[in-house]
Amino acid sequence: MITKPAQLLALVDQAKSADAIALDTEFFWEHTYYPRLGLIQLAISGDECHLIDPLALDDLRPVGELLAHPGLVKIFHDAGQDLAILQRATGATAQNVFDTRLAAGFASLPSTLSLAVLVRELLGTDLIKTETRSDWLHRPLSAEQLAYADNDVRYLHALRLSILRRITKPQVKAWLYEELALYNDPRSYISDGSSRYQRLRAALSLPPAGAAILKRLFIWREETARASDKPRGHIIPDAGLLAIAHRPPEGIAELYSLGLSNQAITRHGGAIIALCAETSGIPEETAAPVEKPWRLSASEKESYRRLRDMIRLKSEMLGIDPGLIGNSDELRAVARFLLADGAFPAASLRQLSGWRMTFLKDFHPGRA
Structure with a gap:
């Protein structure tokens, strides 16, 4: 176990001379906004795995040097959460990431396989995953935890x-690296929970003014949770924010009838009342409503059906997981856009740029 700064610096110097390193993290996530990092695993090869103890080291910036090194491949499995945790711990943004889970989707395999399934499928080895729910902040770690942690990086190089x-087709390999390059930008794996209100079915019935209040409430809660390092639900749960947006209170006393806890009202009642008062002054015509789901017309449904069939056939031919092209909502939006003569806003559709646009050009060469 790497527990001293000198040990860490020596390991980082050794790792810098490698072509690739494998990385993983173990963490504990209860009652906090941010996960608590409990362990960093680093494998220089399948035979040389090191465990870094972040609880014993005050400065993890040397690990950040490895993450940010553009010439060094960093191999993860399902990289997003690990990258977010490591960025916060080291202050560095990873470059040149290879995600084996994502990459499998370009190699005639599903892009959603767990590490254990992928190792068994490609390497014929069974991993024991009994320590997934372990307390990684407890010291000393058990022999079982140490073996589990080693195995999470031991097979990533292979x-x-x-x-x-x-992946035998050069075009598919180029698409893979284009997709992997998205990890160079932390916006691809660090999400902002302030927009989660758009996914709440109960928000669809809100008038524009209520939707504006709900949006402000979610932004406020996200900022409050982040600043206090508390889970969002520990500030005020979604149901409480919805109740406030449906019946905006004018005074503290009204909050008690909306199902909020006494503790939440004591801590945050004043901020909520001020926010509601401020937002209620926004002209209704300028308040953005919650986006309501739309239904496809008969012609759009046919376009969607043909699009799905083409994606399935072309994906099978190229060895790509069709789920990588887009989810059902995205593909419905593509089908609608292709029949809309540009009238349908599509700026946010990832299928209309990059390798996905190239993939779809056979479906509608005049538009994609």
Whole structure:
């Protein structure tokens, strides 16, 4: 276990001379906004795995040097959460990331396989995953935890090579690296929970003024949770924010009838009342409503059906997981856009740029 700064610096110097390193994290996430980092695993090869103890080290910036090194491949499995945790711990943004889970989707495999399933499928080895729910903040770690942690990085080098060997078409390999390059931007894996209100079915019935209050409430809660390092629901749960937006209170006393806890009212009642008063002054015509789901017309449904069929057939031919092209909502939006003569706003559709646009050009060459 790496517990001293000198040990960490020596390991980082050694890792910098490698072509690729494998990384993983173990963490504990209860009652906080941010996960608590409990362990960093780093494998220089399948035979050389190191465990870094972030509880014993005050400065993890040397690990950040590895993450930010553009010439060093960093191999993860399902990289997003690990990258977000490591960025906060080290202050560095990772570059040149290889995600074996994502990459499998370009190698005639599903892009959603767990590490254990992928290792068994490609390497014929069974991983024991009994320590997934362990307390990684407890010291000393058990022998079982240490073995589990080692195995989470031990096979990543071999997985990367096996996956790349399976991708025989240069175009598909280029698409893979284009998709992996998105990890160079932390916006691809660090989400902002302030927009979660758009996914709440109960928000659809709000008038524009109520929707404006709900949006402000979610932004306020996100900022409050982040600043206090408390889970969003520990500030005020979604149901409480919805109740406030449906019946905006003018005074503290009204909050008690909306199902909020006494503690939440004591701590945040004043801020909520002020926010509601401020937002209620916005002209209704300028308040953005919650986006309501739309239904496809008969012609759009046919376009959607043909689009799905083309994606399925072309994906099978190229060895790509069709789920990588887009989810059902995205593909419905693409089908609608292709029949809308540009009238349908599509700026946010990732299918209309990059490798996905190239993939879809056979479906509608005049538009994609």
